[in-house]
């Protein structure tokens with residue numbers, strides 16, 4: 624259960640923004656973001672970000688063996704090793720912006736036997752299974768696996784919060800994962816598949832048409848279970864996506880703001896809101912991905928993305944790129960003088 628952010632703190636933060644030594648609304652959306660952070664933290668002015676943390680939930684997808692991605696599934700495990708080496712796209716951004724990175728193998732089709740025992744144990748501490756079933760042929764997960772995945776994500780959020788996280792970011796790694804993301808958005812927003820299916824890593828025209836038909840078949844298999852968010856997530860999702868759902872759900876329940884990334888992260892946030900309504904006020908949108916499912920998912924959550932840079936990487940990269948904006952917004956609300964302090968009382 625998520626508690627709503629305080630309306631009183633929001634009003635207080637809005638008053639402070641209006642009283643700053645700037646013309647009205649001159650800080651635009653940065654001003655609004657500062658108000659949002661104050662509201663979510665429950666304090667005016669907001670505290671500087673002390674410990675933003677990214678968790679990358681990695682997993683493979685049965686559909687990836689069926690022509691929905693421009694890349695082979697073996698890339699998932701290879702990229703997990705790249706995160707561990709600090710050499711992925713998001714690794715560079717996270718170093719630049721002081722964001723801690725943790726990568727977890729929730730459902731990668733790899734046993735990582737080559738890794739050092741300690742590294743491997745940490746990586747697989749919350750592993751649910753290897754890959755998942757192709758959702759156009761059978762449910763991706765059993766309901767037991769779904770519960771295990773949700774619980775894994777919730778446990779990870781609690782671990783990160785107990786360790787001091789004051790902003791949580793979820794990252795994704797899993798070849799084929801734009802397929803379940805689009806499927807979830809289509810069902811949860813009630814949109815035709817052709818309006819939400821995208822090229823992901825860059826499938827060609829024929830690949831796109833095939834991806835659409837895979838998603839349509841998977842949704843047709845759902846039948847009358849489309850009204851149950853748990854069934855939707857088990858049938859169309861995956862262990863790594865369900866863990867992400869649990870992660871953002873638990874962050875909201877603990878009143879820790881979540882900065883969302885691209886289409887995968889946002890599809891999971893949408894599923895979290897359907898599973899436990901009231902999470903969405905704790906979410907912020909880092910950026911807008913060109914994947915067509917992203918915008919409707921953000922709109923359905925009532926979120927406006929901070930950045931629109933054409934990024935379509937995933938990994939949490941678009942959210943991490945937006946962290947400096949969050950820091951800027953907080954600094955403005957904390958450090959700018961009040962107009963009333965500038966002038967003598969009788970001016």
Ligand SMILES: Cc1cc2ncn([C@H]3O[C@H](COP(=O)(O)O)[C@@H](O)[C@H]3O)c2cc1C
Pocket residue numbers: 691692693694698702795796797798799800801802822823824825826936937938
């Ligand atoms: C080298 C490489 C690094 C990535 N980092 C994130 N993704 C992203 O792209 C994939 C989703 O796109 P699709 O559904 O088309 O497979 C996921 O692995 C996602 O994390 C990557 C993909 C590749 C190839």
Ligand SMILES: O=C(O)c1cccnc1
Pocket residue numbers: 801823824884885886887888912913914917934935936937938
């Ligand atoms: O929107 C995203 O995050 C995204 C888009 C394409 C591929 N991987 C991730």
